[in-house]
Amino acid sequence: xxxxxxxxxxxxxxxxxxxxxxxxxxxxxxxxxxxxxxxxxxxxxxxxxxxxxxxxxxxxxxxxxxxxxxxxxxxxxxxxxxxxxxxxxxxxxxxxxxxxxxxxxxxxxxxxxxxxxxxxxxxxxxxxxxxxxxxxxxxxxxxxxxxxxxxxxxxxxxxxxxxxxxxxxxxxxxxxxxxxxxxxxxxxxxxxxxxxxxxxxxxxxxxxxxxxxxxxxxxxxxxxxxxxxxxxxxxxxxxxxxxxxxxxxxxxxxxxxxxxxxxxxxxxxxxxxxxxxxxxxxxxxxxxxxxxxxxxxxxxxxxxxxxxxxxxxxxxxxxxxxxxxxxxxxxxxxxxxxxxxxxxxxxxxxxxxxxxxxxxxxxxxxxxxxxxxxxxxxxxxxxxx
Amino acid sequence: xxxxxxxxxxxxxxxxxxxxxxxxxxxxxxxxxxxxxxxxxxxxxxxxxxxxxxxxxxxxxxxxxxxxxxxxxxxxxxxxxxxxxxxxxxxxxxxxxxxxxxxxxxxxxxxxxxxxxxxxxxxxxxxxxxxxxxxxxxxxxxxxxxxxxxxxxxxxxxxxxxxxxxxxxxxxxxxxxxxxxxxxxxxxxxxxxxxxxxxxxxxxxxxxxxxxxxxxxxxxxxxxxxxxxxxxxxxxxxxxxxxxxxxxxxxxxxxxxxxxxxxxxxxxxxxxxxxxxxxxxxxxxxxxxxxxxxxxxxxxxxxxxxxxxxxxxxxxxxxxxxxxxxxxxxxxxxxxxxxxxxxxxxxxxxxxxxxxxxxxxxxxxxxxxxxxxxxxxxxxxxxxxxxxxxxxxxxxxxxxxxxxxxxxxxxxxxxxxxxxxxxxxxxxxxxxxxxxxxxxxxxxxxxxxxxxxxxxxxxxxxxxxxxxxxxxxxxxxxxxxxxxxxxxxxxxxxxxxxxxxxxxxxxxxxxxxxxxxxxxxxxxxxxxx
Numbered sequence: 011x012x013x014x015x016x017x018x019x020x021x022x023x024x025x026x027x028x029x030x031x032x033x034x035x036x037x038x039x040x041x042x043x044x045x046x047x048x049x050x051x052x053x054x055x056x057x058x059x060x061x062x063x064x065x066x067x068x069x070x071x072x073x074x075x076x077x078x079x080x081x082x083x084x085x086x087x088x089x090x091x092x093x094x095x096x097x098x099x100x101x102x103x104x105x106x107x108x109x110x111x112x113x114x115x116x117x118x119x120x121x122x123x124x125x126x127x128x129x130x131x132x133x134x135x136x137x138x139x140x141x142x143x144x145x146x147x148x149x150x151x152x153x154x155x156x157x158x159x160x161x162x163x164x165x166x167x168x169x170x171x172x173x174x175x176x177x178x179x180x181x182x183x184x185x186x187x188x189x190x191x192x193x194x195x196x197x198x199x200x201x202x203x204x205x206x207x208x209x210x211x212x213x214x215x216x217x218x219x220x221x222x223x224x225x226x227x228x229x230x231x232x233x234x235x236x237x238x239x240x241x242x243x244x245x246x247x248x249x250x251x252x253x254x255x256x257x258x259x260x261x262x263x264x265x266x267x268x269x270x271x272x273x274x275x276x277x278x279x280x281x282x283x284x285x286x287x288x289x290x291x292x293x294x295x296x297x298x299x300x301x302x303x304x305x306x307x308x309x310x311x312x313x314x315x316x317x318x319x320x321x322x323x324x325x326x327x328x329x330x331x332x333x334x335x336x337x338x339x340x341x342x343x344x345x346x347x348x349x350x351x352x353x354x355x356x357x358x359x360x361x362x363x364x365x366x367x368x369x370x371x372x373x374x375x376x377x378x379x380x381x382x383x384x385x386x387x388x389x390x391x392x393x394x395x
Numbered sequence: 396x397x398x399x400x401x402x403x404x405x406x407x408x409x410x411x412x413x414x415x416x417x418x419x420x421x422x423x424x425x426x427x428x429x430x431x432x433x434x435x436x437x438x439x440x441x442x443x444x445x446x447x448x449x450x451x452x453x454x455x456x457x458x459x460x461x462x463x464x465x466x467x468x469x470x471x472x473x474x475x476x477x478x479x480x481x482x483x484x485x486x487x488x489x490x491x492x493x494x495x496x497x498x499x500x501x502x503x504x505x506x507x508x509x510x511x512x513x514x515x516x517x518x519x520x521x522x523x524x525x526x527x528x529x530x531x532x533x534x535x536x537x538x539x540x541x542x543x544x545x546x547x548x549x550x551x552x553x554x555x556x557x558x559x560x561x562x563x564x565x566x567x568x569x570x571x572x573x574x575x576x577x578x579x580x581x582x583x584x585x586x587x588x589x590x591x592x593x594x595x596x597x598x599x600x601x602x603x604x605x606x607x608x609x610x611x612x613x614x615x616x617x618x619x620x621x622x623x624x625x626x627x628x629x630x631x632x633x634x635x636x637x638x639x640x641x642x643x644x645x646x647x648x649x650x651x652x653x654x655x656x657x658x659x660x661x662x663x664x665x666x667x668x669x670x671x672x673x674x675x676x677x678x679x680x681x682x683x684x685x686x687x688x689x690x691x692x693x694x695x696x697x698x699x700x701x702x703x704x705x706x707x708x709x710x711x712x713x714x715x716x717x718x719x720x721x722x723x724x725x726x727x728x729x730x731x732x733x734x735x736x737x738x739x740x741x742x743x744x745x746x747x748x749x750x751x752x753x754x755x756x757x758x759x760x761x762x763x764x765x766x767x768x769x770x771x772x773x774x775x776x777x778x779x780x781x782x783x784x785x786x787x788x789x790x791x792x793x794x795x796x797x798x799x800x801x802x803x804x805x806x807x808x809x810x811x812x813x814x815x816x817x818x819x820x821x822x823x824x825x826x827x828x829x830x831x832x833x834x835x836x837x838x839x840x841x842x843x844x845x846x847x848x849x850x851x852x853x854x855x856x857x858x859x860x861x862x863x864x865x866x867x868x869x870x871x872x873x874x875x876x877x878x879x880x881x882x883x884x885x886x887x888x889x890x891x892x893x894x895x896x897x898x899x900x901x902x903x904x905x906x907x908x909x910x911x912x913x914x915x916x917x918x919x920x921x922x923x924x
Contacts, residue, residue, distance in 0.1 A: 039696075043487050043491060043492065043584075044486050044487065047486055047487055047491070048486075078514070078896075080514075080581060080846075080898060081514050083581070083582045083583065083584075084514070084547060084548055084581055084582060084583045085480070085483050085484065085511070085513065085514070085519070085547050085548065085583070086480070086483060086484040086486055086487050086547075086583055086584070087483065087484075087486050088481075088482050088483055088484065088485040088486055089485055089486030125486075167482045167483035167484075167519070168482055168520075169482070195483075195513040195514065195517070195519070196513070196514055262792075268886075354677075354684070354703075354791070354792075356790055
């Protein structure tokens with residue numbers, strides 16, 4: 011069913027998107043501010059369509075921002091880039107766009123299509139092509155199902171527009187887009203993956219924006235009630251495409267190591283088990299959360315490339331991409347991005363199972379562990395017994 | 396010799412120090428006109444230990460005055476926020492997300508102009524002097540006396556901010572100008588917010604600083620006046636006139652630095668127990684750990700360097716409530732009425748201080764009045780306080796190892812000599828005036844925070860450049876050559892960018908040079924490239 015996203019939903023959407031960003035996807039506060047501005051200067055709300063409501067031959071185009079998170083927070087967009095890219099793609103395709111859609115639902119890109127939608131009076135499809143955040147444009151369920159990303163249009167704040175054609179070669183599209191984005195100052199907007207309503211239903215991860223709102227709301231309401239945000243998430247997830255999630259580790263960040271390789275922020279973080287009360291008494295509820303309760307010294311290691319890719323406890327993999335490994339503040343349940351991870355934070359590592367569309371053989375070949383150089387097979391994170 | 400003064404909300408503390416030793420200390424009540432309290436505190440010092448004012452190398456002052464002005468939206472100047480970045484950045488104009496009362500308190504004048512740089516130093520668009528001339532005309536009409544200028548990526552290239560300032564100042568003599576590259580870090584909105592706050596405080600800062608200097612002169616003190624800033628280091632009073640925003644978090648910083656100094660422990664948890672609240676922070680190599688997340692001040696998102704301090708409502712004046720075995724202390728407090736309301740002073744209210752006296756941990760007031768208190772209640776109440784502090788230390792500590800804990804503040808008598816999670820517990824002499832000691836011993840710093848394009852194999856060279864710049868800035872700011880050391884290096888590689896663009900933050904710190912003239916604001920190195 012179609013629904014309207016109101017200004018007041020934005021903080022929940024931002025929190026939920028940061029959660030689904032699995033540590034990546036950019037500054038959710040910025041996305042929220044941009045979307046708020048777009049809603050305030052537009053109709054005050056944006057209409058979201060369920061994928062089932064799309065006509066077979068309607069034309070859907072995803073919109074997103076592309077760039078380095080640290081650049082995005084400094085060189086803010088002028089706000090019309092995404093609409094400009096969408097219009098350019100429309101012109102190239104020679105037919106009007108019916109609706110826009112997020113390319114990824116994690117981080118600020120779940121909110122960027124709201125800018126274009128508010129300016130062009132278009133609806134947004136409640137679905138996306140990642141079900142989370144991934145670092146490359148080629149890493150989508152659309153691509154895994156054989157849809158080409160091109161033609162793609164990219165626009166910058168000067169009104170410069172580039173249209174790129176790479177046929178069905180999405181990897182080549184990614185590399186050209188990256189080079190263009192850098193020359194546009196490492197922050198630009200794109201319209202990409204034009205597709206029919208039929209293709210949306212066949213390839214997209216459905217209802218992820220409403221899910222982000224729902225998860226963000228669950229955390230907020232738990233905070234307001236002073237109840238446990240982690241149980242609130244655990245209760246909310248079974249009603250979504252994500253099915254389940256749980257805390258796999260609680261502790262304190264004791265090491266963060268970052269390096270740049272091939273244009274990505276790669277690195278690892280180490281979380282030491284939290285023995286808050288155990289030093290004094292025998293009853294330690296937080297330590298009991300840790301999968302390592304038997305081996306008290308086990309640490310949790312997180313490997314990331316923009317997003318968290320793997321969580322290992324005591325050397326044993328407990329979750330791996332495309333499952334969502336997220337780091338949340340231990341008390342509030344607020345998500346922490348990989349750029350925001352720092353020494354001394356008290357956190358919980360929360361794993362959310364990837365939607366089915368992220369787990370097909372084709373999808374795993376596109377963004378499974380080995381696509382990130384992690385030499386392991388994907389094994390779905392187990393639900394709570 | 397030097398004098399350290401901490402002007403808090405309730406008390407003004409002062410110490411006279413010579414080298415490493417505290418020669419005299421004083422605690423007086425803070426007055427609405429803060430200078431009165433300062434005068435009385437200094438008089439107390441002189442009563443204890445007469446000294447030759449000419450022998451003073453400096454008076455170091457910590458104050459919460461400026462942050463309070465923002466929180467209360469008072470005494471702010473009509474201010475314009477001018478941003479250079481068109482055609483980028485239009486999506487979120489200046490003052491976005493500000494509370495309405497603060498926007499109207501400063502008049503809410505905002506302008507977007509051409510300018511700005513890309514992350515790698517390319518120009519987004521050239522500066523347009525015509526735009527700035529038109530703004531100057533409007534500012535004159537609206538009687539705006541202070542402007543904040545923020546250019547995109549000015550930490551990479553500050554040229555446009557400097558040129559815009561020149562153009563405006565030519566047209567409007569006497570205009571106060573705050574430049575974002577001298578005030579904040581990467582993150583346009585947060586840096587712009589900090590710069591606007593700084594600009595809005597300009598007139599108040601000038602008045603307060605002039606008043607303090609004049610007050611010190613009238614009581615015969617001619618030594619240079621320094622204010623302590625957020626990171627535990629000093630700025631000359633002329634610098635404070637220009638950058639009042641840098642004093643925002645000096646209170647907790649001073650008490651932590653003072654605690655380290657008095658105890659001789661550089662890596663520890665510091666617990667500062669006051670009458671109403673307790674602050675807990677971590678010291679690393681003698682400096683407070685900075686908060687990593689954005690800090691909201693008066694409802695405005697900023698990215699000031701703030702110490703990472705957790706506060707909770709337990710102090711000497713906290714009320715003790717009990718239902719059966721369940722005992723809670725705070726967050727309600729009798730505050731400054733402790734001397735009237737606590738049982739040991741003949742009052743009717745059971746406070747944390749009464750528990751301490753009943754347990755025989757200290758002698759304040761009349762112990763007889765609490766002699767009949769239930770023993771279980773007393774120990775349950777003190778355990779509650781210990782638990783709160785232990786839990787907070789646990790949230791703050793950075794490894795599982797036990798941490799040394801240093802207790803300061805007048806209320807610290809509440810705490811036992813041993814704490815769980817603590818490898819040792821120290822309560823230095825003069826614990827009650829640690830704030831003023833922290834101000835007196837503050838050092839001078841220089842910072843660098845910008846994005847470097849690091850060519851292959853050039854990482855060390857880039858780091859060396861940053862370290863040298865930070866050191867130079869500390870020296871220009873008044874640090875003594877030979878004492879400057881690098882205390883912090885942080886590298887953040889930027890995702891997506893080629894050429895290993897890396898954000899490097901470096902802080903250098905040194906002892907205050909023993910000259911008697913304060914560094915001039917023009918010579919002050921912060922942010923100048």
